Amino acid sequence: MKKWLLAAAVSAALAGCAAEKAPAPQAISAAVQLPAGVTLVESYAPKAGEIGIPYKKYVLANGLTVLLHEDHSDPLVKVDVTYHVGSDREHPGRTGFAHLFEHMMFQGSEHVADEQHFKVVTEAGGELNGTTNSDRTNYFETVPSNQLEKMLWLESDRMGYLLPALTDQKFEVQRATVKNERAQRIDNRPYGRLNEQFQQAFYPKGHPYSWPVIGWPADLDRATTQDVKDFFRRWYGPNNATLTIGGDIDEAQTLSWVNKYFGDIPRGPEVKALDKPLVTLDKTRYVSMQDNIHLPLIQIGFPTVYARHQDEAALDLLANILGGGKTSIIYKNLVKDGYAVQAGASHPCQELACQLSFYALANPAKGASLAPIEKLIRQSIDEFETRGVTDEDLQKVKIQFRADSIFSLQSVSGKVASLAANQTFTGNPNQIGNDLARYDAVTKEDVMRVFREYVKDKPSVVMSVVPQGGEALVAAPDNYTPPTPEVAKQAVTGLSATLAPAHSSFDRSVMPPTAKAPVLKVPELWSATLADKIDVMGTQSSETPTTEIIIYLNGGHRMEPLQKAGLAALTADMLNESSAKRSSEALAQALELLGSSVSFSASDYQSVVRVTSLTENLDKTLAIVKERLLEPGFTEADFNRVKQQTLQTLQHMVSDPNYLANAGFSKLLFGSDNSLGISSGGTLQTVAGITLEDVKAFYAEQYRAGNAQMVTVTDLPKAQLLEKLQPLTRWQGDATPLPVAGKLPAGNPGVVFLIDKPGAAQSVISIGKRALPYDATGDFFKSYLMNYPLGGAFNSRINLNLREDKGYTYGARSFFAGGSEQGYFEASASVRSDVTDKALAEFMKEISRYHQSGMSAEEQAFMRASISQGKALDYETPYQKAGFIRMIQKYHLAHDFTDEQDKIVSQISLEQLNQLAKQWLDPATMQILIVGDKATVEPGLTALGYKVVNLPL
Incomplete structure (x- = not known):
């Protein structure tokens, strides 16, 4: 399903569950006394059984x-x-x-x-x-x-x-x-x-x-x-x-x-809508470019219509059938068979034009040339014509659309964005019911008709992106060169010279006062134990008929052997594949028909199962969770494909400067003998050595009930939710102890470690040291408060210096990060290559000043106001609530720990904060990593007096 449309539908407000067309809003008389010059245009409130956002529309x-x-x-x-x-x-x-x-x-x-x-x-x-x-x-x-x-x-x-x-x-x-x-x-x-x-x-x-x-x-x-x-x-x-x-x-x-x-801001020039002529191509155009990449990429685009055209919905469904996930033709022919690491199709739309777009990242293990990939994509398009459209194709897309219209109903931001976009582009904020009706009305014949009209035997644009020097890998030689546009004489046209200036009827230089702070609504929590092993913590949220369940398993990357780094992530990927009963495609189809999602993942200290479901479909969704969790397929074919995709992705990531910076900085701080010094995704060497037997053994150690804790946010009462979780009570197994942590390196402050990225347009700078593990009310939390004026807010010292004053970067920041065993401090930014040395000098200057003098009383007042009032935004959506609950569960916090944090924020003294700055921000203890073009940046770094050392990964 297309992103822009879901953005509108996802943020609907729910008055009922049936996806019926909402009536057009009607103009009504004002319910309140309107100010002079304000006109009420219309008012809308969803009736029972409608999905829509209640609103009132006015014009000044x-x-x-x-x-x-x-x-x-x-x-x-x-x-x-x-x-x-x-x-x-x-x-x-x-x-x-x-x-x-x-x-x-x-x-x-x-x-x-x-x-x-x-x-x-x-x-x-x-x-x-x-x-x-x-x-x-x-x-x-x-x-x-x-x-x-x-x-x-x-x-x-x-x-x-x-x-x-x-x-x-x-x-x-x-x-x-x-x-x-x-x-x-x-x-x-x-x-x-x-x-x-x-x-x-x-x-x-x-x-x-x-x-x-x-x-x-x-x-x-x-x-x-x-x-x-x-x-x-x-x-x-x-x-x-x-x-x-x-x-x-x-x-x-x-x-x-x-x-x-x-009200007293004068009108601007009138604005007329732009024309929307359909885009056409005279022939298929082949274009290409070389880039610093590992995986060759092909993109094929067919011009179609424009947003809200009568054929848009049918084209969306066509894109979903062709390349919308594991049940699609493109996935079957390219990814499942190993020709592509990733592939898919979509139908992105804008106000003036849409395109049916295909992409694939070639798997070099099966050949890096893009010509065979283009052939497979075109064969898949032809296959669709033979295959046709099934009842399930229509059903799953319509169910997904309705479900996505409900899932994010808690978000005021989403609802506001939906209203604003619909008004801007259609003049009617109330489009959700219309959109549901549009998609519900699409027939099999509609999908086949738009296929023949816009795709079958139609010209397209084929773009090849290949590694440097890889021109032989392109899908076909370039046959099109974009014309060089003439430079318009005027940057802006249609401007009247008679625009009236704004004259305010009051003194605008006086900032409005702040009203009394609202009362924060911290979720009410409940706790239970499932099968005498699994701690469950949850809250009831009746705003939407949805359920969010997250299962956390202690272990993750921290549990795997260092020589098998990436094993936890690879095991999670395998659990996203086939079960012993059904293929991954069949499981994906079953979830799509429910409008649900079940995903497995792994990180430094845990493996995670995330479940999102309409509550009405929770029983069926949990049956799939049980099947995947307790009866994994672990087939040789799935393993070979997933492992190969992982290896190719890791090779690709080496071309990303930010990935290199994260991996290199972790290695500097935590070393090669500690799991925190190695990416949780592993390395090319460690993943290459993982076998299917390793996956099965890790699964047996990790996915035990004794390792699990569960968080849930649902509209169901506690008793009903626990009843629905009963199928998971057959899950067994005691907790698995973590291995002894590896030793940590001594560190090399005062040295610049450099990862060479020839030709890089920017340098990624990371400065920091090991610091405090997480705590909610101790020195870690207080260090977070201390850092806020230095690099924790947009208007922090670091960002104002490097971005606003010097223009060196798009953004710079600093922060303390903490886990259960270790933590660290980091200051970072991506800066222009030609000012790498100057940016590093400014970083160190700001950190040094803060270390010596700390924050000012004005900065302390700013920090207090910002952090204390910001809590009003913390618990809005189910996922936010789940994150809050998880912190309490993981770190055994009191349910009212935020009250203690509020007390600390309001009472901590400037002296205490500045003492923490002296303790943790000594520049002489910081390690420095730069990812950039060595030939460009090394002379300046040497001139600053730094010893520059190459860092291998």
């Missing part, structure tokens, strides 16, 4: 659309401002403005000081961000409900009063930041440039999707401050925006605030 006199959704289940509120402008409104040669402007919106406005937006939201205990895609830009905050007025003040000030604060200096810093973001997310990442190269070949010259959202580097260099100001004036008017507010709100008060802060 200046054209701003306002959506309100009340949800009093948690004391929090989300504010989202979505502007209907993305990179699709840019011009050739003038790309990147929409995303660059997103950055500029966080740099202060006329009445909000530089960096104050981040500081205010973080200090309020909230979270914030902004995102840009091809079709829209949005800004959002989630905060305790008493902070709502302050958020409206912030958002309105940058909507109406940004330009007076926009300076050349701010522009240059954010241009550098965007370049760093591009380097980190695209240029320094395996396959990072795939999408932008593919889109150039897929769309005609000048099409709004033919350039990347982040922009071309040359276009970013071409931009001016005036261009950015013009972009704001053209697209950021209230009449091109939707303000959506959801959560624990009072309708009348919220409307009053909205009108106060947004």
Whole structure:
């Protein structure tokens, strides 16, 4: 199922369980006295049996659309401002403005000081961000409900009063930041440039999707401050925006605030919808690129329709049948038979265009050439025509759609995002019922019709990504070169010079006061023991008819022999495959028909079974859990395939600088004789030596009832849930003791260990040391408080220095991480290669200053406010609740341990915090690792006085 559509459906609010079409909302009279200039357009509340989000829709006199959704289940509120402008409104040669402007919106406005937006939201205990895609830009905050007025003040000030604060200096810093973001997310990442190269070949010259959202580097260099100001004036008017507010709100008060802060912002230029001509290709286009990768990749795309076109739903179902998981044709022909490490199909849609897309990562063990992979994909497409569409194909997709519409109903953020997107792109926030009806109406004939119309014998774009020097591996020689676009004379068009300036009717320089803090709702917990062996801890949450069960087994990577590192993860992967009764495909089909998921995984200290189910299907889902857990198949064919996929994935990961940094830093801190010094996924050498007998032996030691603890969040009462868990009582076995931990290395502070990544666009810097194991109320927790102003918040010293002041990085941070036996401190960032030495010097300068002088009283007050108020956001979704319960269970904490944490936050002295800084942040004890281009970075590091040592992995 397609991601964008699920994002809308998943966040629905539930009034019942039947997936019936919701009626169109009707205009009604105001239930409250509306402020002058505010008009109620419509109100919607789901009837019994409908899935939908209750809301009220208003419009201000200046054209701003306002959506309100009340949800009093948690004391929090989300504010989202979505502007209907993305990179699709840019011009050739003038790309990147929409995303660059997103950055500029966080740099202060006329009445909000530089960096104050981040500081205010973080200090309020909230979270914030902004995102840009091809079709829209949005800004959002989630905060305790008493902070709502302050958020409206912030958002309105940058909507109406940004330009007076926009300076050349701010522009240059954010241009550098965007370049760093591009380097980190695209240029320094395996396959990072795939999408932008593919889109150039897929769309005609000048099409709004033919350039990347982040922009071309040359276009970013071409931009001016005036261009950015013009972009704001053209697209950021209230009449091109939707303000959506959801959560624990009072309708009348919220409307009053909205009108106060947004009502006097003048309208912007009118915005017309873009045309949506269907994309066509004259012939199949072959294009390719070389990259620093191990696994050759092929992507094939067919142009189809656009979002909400009448054929979109049928094309989604076609993509699911062709490549939507283990029951698909692509999986059977490519992954199951070992030709590809991964493969699949999807039908991603945007406002102006969609594409039916196939991808496969070739398995070099069966040959790395992409021509045979393309042939297999095209044979799979042909096979579909012969196979046709079954009743189960339609049934499972529709069930999955309905289930996904329910699973995340607890999230106010999801509901707000759904309302905002639907309003922005359709003018109607209430699309969930329509979407359910669209998918329910799809027939077998519809799927076959769209296959013939858009795919069968139609031209496509075939993109090959091969290792450096691997041009012989491409699917076919390139036969298409994208035309070079002409640079538009103007970056922004359609701008009137007569836009009225904003004049406020009140003093906007005064930040609104904060109302009384809401009462936090910590989940009420219960405990039980299953089969006299398994501790179960849970809570009842009646917001949705869903059940989340997580089984934790003590052991994981820590239990396996060092020479067999990766065994726990490989065993978990095998438990995701066949059982003794059914194939992995049959089990996947059974789960899809229930709308459920059951997954096995492993980490440093535990193996995990996660179960997500509609409560109505819990019995059948638990029967599959029991089958997989107690009756694994462990077939030779599954093992050979999964092991080969693991080895190829590990070889691929070596091309990822961030993976190299994590692996190298762990080795530095914990050494090769301790499991924490080796990745839980293992290495090429250790995984190569694992046999199926090793997997069976580890399963017998790990997957015992005596090792297990269980956490559950469900709408069922305790007694009913325990009754449904009874089939697992036959699970037996005593606890398995962990082996003695290996010795730890002495360490080499003052030395820079370097992992050479020739040609790397960025260097990954890691600085740190071994530190404290986890505790909830001791020195580990207090060190977390101590670090917060240094590198724990966006406006921390480290991030403001390296990102905002110097423009060296997209983001820098520091943190304490702790497990049950060991912990560590780390400061890290990906920085431009040419400033690696300067960035390291700034890191060490900030850590040294903090070590010597600690935090200030102002920073302490900020930390206290941010952390204490932020707890309002901690327990919203079932998974968040499950994580909270797991901490109590794993570390034997009191159910009210958060009260003790609150006391520590409010009472810990500056002297205590700064003493911890002196104890743990001595730069002379820190180890340093850099992953980057040795030829570029080593001279500067040597000039700083560091000894540089190559670190082999």
